[in-house]
Amino acid sequence: xxxxxxxxxxxxxxxxxxxxxxxxxxxxxxxxxxxxxxxxxxxxxxxxxxxxxxxxxxxxxxxxxxxxxxxxxxxxxxxxxxxxxxxxxxxxxxxxxxxxxxxxxxxxxxxxxxxxxxxxxxxxxxxxxxxxxxxxxxxxxxxxxxxxxxxxxxxxxxxxxxxxxxxxxxxxxxxxxxxxxxxxxxxxxxxxxxxxxxxxx
Numbered sequence: 114x115x116x117x118x119x120x121x122x123x124x125x126x127x128x129x130x131x132x133x134x135x136x137x138x139x140x141x142x143x144x145x146x147x148x149x150x151x152x153x154x155x156x157x158x159x160x161x162x163x164x165x166x167x168x169x170x171x172x173x174x175x176x177x178x179x180x181x182x183x184x185x186x187x188x189x190x191x192x193x194x195x196x197x198x199x200x201x202x203x204x205x206x207x208x209x210x211x212x213x214x215x216x217x218x219x220x221x222x223x224x225x226x227x228x229x230x231x232x233x234x235x236x237x238x239x240x241x242x243x244x245x246x247x248x249x250x251x252x253x254x255x256x257x258x259x260x261x262x263x264x265x266x267x268x269x270x271x272x273x274x275x276x277x278x279x280x281x282x283x284x285x286x287x288x289x290x291x292x293x294x295x296x297x298x299x300x301x302x303x304x305x306x307x308x309x310x311x312x313x314x
Contacts, residue, residue, distance in 0.1 A: 116146045118219035122227040130160045172209035186259040196228045203285040207233045236287035241302040246309045255295035
């Protein structure tokens with residue numbers, strides 16, 4: 114029997130939950146244990162409350178002390194305004210995830226938009242799969258491309274924000290892990306499962 118841990122940190126609503134429903138049913142039928150650390154436990158209870166899935170809360174993400182920059186061009190802007198808006202808070206969250214992963218000792222982790230959990234796992238080194246769509250599972254490029262790449266954009270500004278985020282990532286990372294060379298390094302896992310349409314990717 115394997116223990117599978119699913120982590121969902123950012124985003125909202127049912128898409129982050131329902132994409133795992135068929136997989137979870139298959140895992141449970143095979144006798145595996147599924148632990149789901151969900152951002153929205155209220156929604157997770159509606160979907161999985163009657164099942165054998167163990168639902169757990171994620172470490173708290175405090176809102177930014179100042180409003181984020183209006184609009185965003187890429188995933189870098191989202192992360193600067195959410196999970197990594199404050200290095201001290203991000204570092205604490207990473208340590209909390211390290212403790213969770215060490216206590217749970219899963220055989221595999223499925224990450225759904227879980228950047229600080231992914232950063233923590235660079236220390237724990239548990240086999241992992243990145244799941245979801247390409248909105249938050251970026252290509253291995255530096256700097257990360259803008260979402261609307263067909264529109265004019267300031268390449269130098271994209272690089273500046275990437276450099277800022279990379280600095281925050283490396284300040285927040287576990288002390289026993291090597292520095293990231295690019296923001297895209299954060300999202301490297303053994304496999305990536307994209308839930309999308311071929312026409313979009």
